[in-house]
Amino acid sequence: MGKETVPKLNKSRAIRRLVIWYKRNSAVTSIVDTAASSAATAGNVAGNVVSGAGSVVSTASNVASNVAGNVAGNVVSSAESVVHTASSVVSNASTLAKNTLQPLVFDPLKRLQNSDNILDKVDDSQSNRIWIAVDGMGGDYAPGPILEGCLEAISRFPINIKFVGKIEKVKNAAEKIGLLELIEKEIENNRLELIDSGDPVGMNEEATAVRKRKNASINVAMDLVRNNKAQAVYSAGNSGAMMASAIFRIGRLKGIDRPAIGALFPTRDQTRPVLVLDVGANTDCKPSYLHQFALLGNIYAKDVLQVKKPRIGLLNIGEEECKGNDLSLKTFELLSTEKSFDFGGNCEGRDVLSGSFDVVVCDGFTGNILLKFLESVGGVLLDILRSELPRGRRGKVGSAFLKSNLLRIKKRLDHAEHGGALLLGVNGICVIGHGSSKSLSVVSALRLAHSAVNHNVMENLNQLQKLQVLNS
DSSP, rough: OOOHHHHHHHHHHHHHHHHHHHHHHHHHHHHHHHHHHHHHHHHHHOOOOHHHHHHHHHHHHOOHHHHHHHHHHHHHHHHHHHHHHHHHHHHHHHHHHHHHHHHHHHHHHHHHHHHGGGSSSGGGGGSEEEEEOOOOOTTOOSSSSHHHHHHHHHHHHSSSEEEEEEEHHHHHHHHHHTTTTHHHHHHHSSSSSEOOOOOOOOOOTTTTTHHHHHHSSSHHHHHHHTTOOOOOEOOOOOOHHHHHHHHHHHOTTOSSSEEEEEEEOOSSSTTTOOEOOOOSSSSSOOOOHHHHHHHHHHHHHHHTTTOSOEEEEEEOOOOSSOSSSSSHHHHHHHHHEEEEHHHHHHEOGTTTTTSSEEEEEOOOHHHHHHHHHHHHHHHHHHHHHHHOSSSHHHHHHHHHHHHHHHHHHHHHOHHHOOEEEEEEEEEEEEEEEEOOOHHHHHHHHHHHHHHHTTHHHHHGGGGGGGSHHOOO
């Protein structure tokens, strides 16, 4: 009953919010209209005064040029003052409208257009909260920012966190950033649990270190998924170690030779990202691996991205099927004969972000270079735009007008907005975060983990073993 009624209740709540917004919008629109009308009237008055000033100057020039000139100057000065006042009225009205409307427009409308956004604030009584295991020691800045992101995610999504790490170190970090009281409160509410572990596998260590150190934080977190005490696991630590731990602890899906890391890239269409895999798990690949990546990506795009018929592309140096190296040619042959998904042919580098494809497959070596390149684009683009703006007053005015647009561009290209990548092909939901992840990235990654659990990705991935191609 709970699972069926929650979406309806959430949708009804979102619709009610939208109705409230329209009522508020009506009042705000009235204010703006009144202000605009006042500004127009003031402008007309100013125009008449300036016109009158011109007549005075013209008439007075024939009588007494010095006296008339002074009078005209005073009148024109008054006219400029009126115009300035009218301009201020318009500016204030615009600011008022923006500040009042912006939070009301984008919030309810987005929630109706994207059902996942309804999960931003949900009461415990209306949704079954899921448990996610978090490797609290993994990452360049762990455990502080990781913990901060987890606490924020708990308040926004219907999730509970099993935070794995050295408890003493975690509490010391929490005390430094002022989160110790909040931690105790969430533990009391049964939404957070601290689980003791050993040190993490370092970024510079071999992935096989997970076999020797059973109490490493990533192993303890992965065991929680294996023992059904958590439904997903997240780590911003050594990605190779996480993949190795996933294979050793929870195993691969039947028929899948190599798991792949799938990352979401932005496209021209803000509502439709593209899934690129593999982006680092397998530097050397066989054609059969890329074929399996396409099968995994197709299910992910259907379930999580909600694309009815995902279009699959093979990253290559040209559109023609005769282009590419030996791996590309043999993979193209495999993908073009696959009937379980829609293969759209080769995808050139310039087409990855075009929105023409929903899933792009490639070997991990190429995919990782593509991922790291994209991470730098946002910052470089903003630096170029800033350097091209005019200097002085014109530059400051231009920057003020463009600031919000530039921030939106950076946000769309920022990897922190997507938070993490899914490790596809293992028998559990694993989200890999960037090594430099901070609280925003953690929140985004945990949202991704919740979405994967909520859309029953694992059930559909397990259906892959029934395909003849994976049993041959």
